[in-house]
Amino acid sequence: MELGLFLALLGAALATFLAGIGSSIGVGKAGVAAAGVLAEEPNLFSKVLILMLLPATQGIYGLLVAFLILQGVGIIGGGAGEISNLEGLLYLAASLPIAASGLFSAIHQGKCSVAGIHTVAKKPDTMGKALIIPAMVETYAILALLISILAINGIGALGI
Amino acid sequence: MKSQDFTYAVSRIRMKETKLLSKKDIDRLISQKDYQSTIRLLSELSFGDDTLDKNQILSYEQNKLWALMGELVEDLSVFDVFRLQNDFHNLKVAVKSVYSDVSPYSMMISGGTLSSEKIYDCVRNRNFKDLGDVFCEVAEASLDTILKTGDGQLCDALIDKACLKAIFDLGEKTNEAVIKDYAELFVASSNIKIAVRGSKLNKPLEFFTKSLSFCNTLDTELLAKNAVKGFDEICTYLSQTKYKESVDYIRKSMSSFEKWCDDLLINGLKKQKYEPFTVGPLVAYILAKQNEIKAVRLILIGKQSGLDDTKISERIRELYV
Numbered sequence: 237m238e239l240g241l242f243l244a245l246l247g248a249a250l251a252t253f254l255a256g257i258g259s260s261i262g263v264g265k266a267g268v269a270a271a272g273v274l275a276e277e278p279n280l281f282s283k284v285l286i287l288m289l290l291p292a293t294q295g296i297y298g299l300l301v302a303f304l305i306l307q308g309v310g311i312i313g314g315g316a317g318e319i320s321n322l323e324g325l326l327y328l329a330a331s332l333p334i335a336a337s338g339l340f341s342a343i344h345q346g347k348c349s350v351a352g353i354h355t356v357a358k359k360p361d362t363m364g365k366a367l368i369i370p371a372m373v374e375t376y377a378i379l380a381l382l383i384s385i386l387a388i389n390g391i392g393a394l395g396i
Numbered sequence: 397m398k399s400q401d402f403t404y405a406v407s408r409i410r411m412k413e414t415k416l417l418s419k420k421d422i423d424r425l426i427s428q429k430d431y432q433s434t435i436r437l438l439s440e441l442s443f444g445d446d447t448l449d450k451n452q453i454l455s456y457e458q459n460k461l462w463a464l465m466g467e468l469v470e471d472l473s474v475f476d477v478f479r480l481q482n483d484f485h486n487l488k489v490a491v492k493s494v495y496s497d498v499s500p501y502s503m504m505i506s507g508g509t510l511s512s513e514k515i516y517d518c519v520r521n522r523n524f525k526d527l528g529d530v531f532c533e534v535a536e537a538s539l540d541t542i543l544k545t546g547d548g549q550l551c552d553a554l555i556d557k558a559c560l561k562a563i564f565d566l567g568e569k570t571n572e573a574v575i576k577d578y579a580e581l582f583v584a585s586s587n588i589k590i591a592v593r594g595s596k597l598n599k600p601l602e603f604f605t606k607s608l609s610f611c612n613t614l615d616t617e618l619l620a621k622n623a624v625k626g627f628d629e630i631c632t633y634l635s636q637t638k639y640k641e642s643v644d645y646i647r648k649s650m651s652s653f654e655k656w657c658d659d660l661l662i663n664g665l666k667k668q669k670y671e672p673f674t675v676g677p678l679v680a681y682i683l684a685k686q687n688e689i690k691a692v693r694l695i696l697i698g699k700q701s702g703l704d705d706t707k708i709s710e711r712i713r714e715l716y717v
Binding site for chain 2: 265268269270271272273275276277347350351353354357358
């Protein structure tokens with residue numbers, strides 16, 4: 237029982253901290269670029285803020301998956317039951333898509349956001365287009381989130 | 397070279413680029429009826445200040461550029477390829493000022509790796525070692541030359557060669573492709589200018605071997621030999637190198653060749669507009685700003701001397717924005 241629970245918790249931890257690391261790097265990079273633009277043109281604050289926050293979503297997705305795992309094993313909501321080693325391993329596996337995809341997609345989305353912030357700095361009218369480009373990277377984080385959620389929901393139905 | 401993060405600096409430069417003079421602004425400046433109205437328009441365009449004269453406006457903008465770079469970049473040594481040119485200019489001024497016993501400061505420029513005061517003091521007190529390895533030898537040699545011969549041109553040739561060598565060495569050392577390309581083109585185009593000018597003055601082979609500096613895209617020995625033979629031989633040699641397109645411009649005039657070199661450089665840098673993280677956009681901005689200062693200088697000189705608008709337009713370099 238102990239090892240199974242540990243593996244499930246490890247999954248929740250990985251989803252939170254790997255996706256969180258990705259988001260903090262991405263938002264950090266975009267934040268530096270935003271600060272540079274705002275030093276010259278403070279009126280662009282609302283536009284650069286949106287672009288800067290785009291890579292933050294992966295961290296939220298990781299948190300959501302961690303919640304679902306904690307709920308699935310009964311750590312949240314009470315009633316933590318028997319967790320077999322296999323079940324623990326399955327929760328760990330279910331966390332991996334958002335953990336890995338969250339880490340890398342947030343870093344690359346951050347780079348895209350920096351470029352988008354530069355585009356807005358030069359041509360504020362192109363905000364819509366500058367937003368779509370880094371938003372494309374988000375697709376892969378959403379796909380990973382979807383698989384992680386489906387997998388976690390499926391584990392309960394397996395009746396292991 | 398210490399690795400630096402340029403994200404913040406590039407972001408500020410992107411905003412600064414929007415404030416560079418555009419082609420339309422330059423056309424408006426050229427079409428002004430006289431010098432005073434051009435100065436007023438420059439002030440409206442936030443270039444200089446209408447209380448300043450021509451030279452003060454240009455040095456004000458030059459100082460502003462280097463103050464901005466100092467603010468943006470922790471270690472300015474990444475721009476040594478530009479800063480050294482200012483140092484060597486100041487060295488020329490210092491050596492000639494010591495020779496003629498006049499104050500050098502009004503002719504010296506900022507934005508070098510050493511302060512103008514330090515350069516002048518070291519030359520005046522013959523304390524060459526304090527100038528560092530790059531300048532020590534050439535400062536002593538050029539001061540001795542001018543004191544013995546009184547030949548300012550020879551002194552300039554010595555300093556120019558040392559400058560070209562220093563820039564070439566920096567280009568070889570750096571990992572930044574944009575600085576490497578700039579250094580190579582700068583040395584090669586300077587060699588071509590020396591060869592053409594020397595050839596027109598019928599200078600001997602010794603002059604060329606002493607003045608031309610090694611670079612990767614030209615064989616300086618061959619260039620020197622052809623320069624002794626004559627102007628047409630230089631053109632024949634260049635038509636076999638990567639600078640073959642320059643031949644038509646060289647045949648037209650030296651200023652048209654200089655414009656071709658500057659345009660080649662600025663067109664090569666236009667791809668830096670899409671580079672968000674490296675030093676490239678900062679290098680491009682420095683060159684763009686220097687091009688802008690050159691353009692304004694040309695316009696103001698043209699307006700002062702009553703030059704025709706079309707003649708001024710012909711000499712204006714391509715703009716980065």
